[in-house]
Amino acid sequence: MYAARRDRLRERCHAAGSAAAVVTRPANVRYLAGAAPQDAVLLLGRRQDLLVCAGPPDDRASPWRPDDTLALHILAEPAGDPAVAAADLAAAQGADALAVEEHHLTVTRHRALASVAPRLRLADLGGAVEQLRVVKDEEEISCLRIGAEIADQALGELLESILVGRTERHLALELERRLVDHGADGPAFATSVATGPNSGKRAHRPTDRRVEEGDFLSVCLGATYRGYRCEIGRTFVIGTSPADWQIELYDLVFAAQRAGREALAPGVAYRDVDRAARQVLDSAGYGEGLVALTGHGVGLEIEEDPQLAPAAMGKLDACVPVTVEPGVHLPGRGGVRIDDTLVVRPEADGGPELLTITTKELLAL
Template sequence: MSTATPDFAARRARVLEHLAKDSDGENFDGLLITDLNNVRYLTGFSGSAGTAFLATDGQTFFATDSRYAEQVKTELDPGVEVEITSNYAGSVVSAALGTRGGLVGIDDANLTVAQLAGLRDEFAALAHGIEFHSAGGHVEQARRIKDDVEVEIIARACTVADEAWTALVEAGQITAGRTERQVAADLEWHMRQAGSDGVSFDTIVGSGPNGALPHYHAGDRELASGDLVVVDFGAYVFGYASDCTRTVGIGTLGDWQREIYEVTLAAQRAGTSAVIDGTTCKDADSAAREVISDAGFGEYFGHSLGHGVGLDVHESPGLSQSSSSTLLRGDVVTVEPGIYLPGRGGVRIEDTMVVTDGAPRVLTTTSKELLEL
């Protein structure tokens, strides 16, 4: 898959704008970036070790070790200064601020107490007058609204997942006698074959009573005739995730199973219809939740309706009753209502979609009609 090159400089500029607006009066000289997905978003680096520093004067510094010396030559945005070292954070702060001192913003959600203490000790010993204060969330704010390049990559990740699901069903690999673990392994293999760089989370295959556990993992239980099977899966493509859930039946299902499936599907459609620019996340959640509650299953839908998707499979915004956010054009979110009956089974139906000026663009497009395999 070929894709346009992201405008990393524009991304960095947006982050610095957020920092300037929301710094609570503190005059930061730069922002230390340690979370690897944030590093990737701002520089293009996809490796597993490295730290970036965004100086408020517009310069960007990046440090990694010798394992990635060749990789950075092809991946890193040309506007980033690179140093190969084992002291990532210390190196980029020193390169940016030297001996003149300054105030460094840190994302405390992604920096351990021990790492912060080490940095403070290192620069205190050098007497450079560098201080570290909390300045978390600015990169995540910028990451929330996806640009056209990001949307098309996520769309490709969704297509990969769709192709894998179709291949799994057509190969007859969801059938009685096979274990949940076998089904998960086959699905992940199909995603690899379709072009996935990896799975965006551990594949969930919950059969029979295990389907009533929303975040169950695939185990050794054998699928049996009469089971509902919840399959939650996603692919990574160029670092971006997809997220999709389908629920199927093994053999002939009972009336109660068809009922909770149809109620969940109606709720999913209602939630999808509510994913509109300007709608509150709480109202989107309510649109789906009311369908399930009106059918008498409200107590069996405990989690939120959905979440943002991007470089992380769970991002802002959250679609929940506790959310104060409003959906915005360019948000990529999931809509995933479910009904979970303890000891009996469950249903979840989930799509990934993009908020537009009108109806959402649904990126996961395999059929949601109930399959009895």
């Protein structure tokens, strides 16, 4: 599988005139090699592919499965830069051009690569690996699905516990502990718990504010499972009966989120998914102050291509997992966010597959 991914990348490199490439971005290395020990880089070589590491990889962190088509190269000097060593090895394999990830390499490292192999012409690999990563195979989707189940479980357990009087920070830490309890590698990103006036803020960092009766409580969390990261966000009301403004705002965000979900289909432009959700909020007068995107791809990173945003170019494919996460935050009052991870599927296969299945009814806790 990893060899097949590398072959697809190799074709692209050849087409662009480079016989070799060095991949440095960790998620890209992991995608192509099956493991990404710290600081490791992947050399897509002219004669052989090498995973170049500063030291022996830690098996526990990301298991290394030996593979005939990929050898491990450990630097003699642990303080060396594996990318520089890889450039040297590429030159030794007779490459004359080497594609590198200019969006990831710093200017300083790029210069070091150029000087170790002065005869090597450095080209830009651009986002070629990120593009390969957009459409997932069923094994990747299955990791996301398990991660989503774990996040659903952690969230479900939290809802059964007593919330009033507990701080945002503690609730976030408890959710992260539960993710690990249920088998996650760890949280997919910093868990966000927002209460009262903080609720509805995207990526709110938990504070010491305590949950109070009458609050909106918005929670966003995700599990990493075998490297794959998913995301779920829900908003609840604390107490027995939500206020009218809370019900209205919730229904509105729910309608926007549903519109976004229902727009997901192969061939639909990214911006049209964004517009479907955004116009619901816009027409209710909440167009100002909305965040720049309605959703994004997920996978080995929590934010990857595509972006579901007004200026995004491109169209959805089948087997692309994305979030749909509109929200409204009213300064001083709070707000609502609803966030799911879904996989784009053709209508013949039942349409978008919802991975995060926790209810989206407005629960009063």
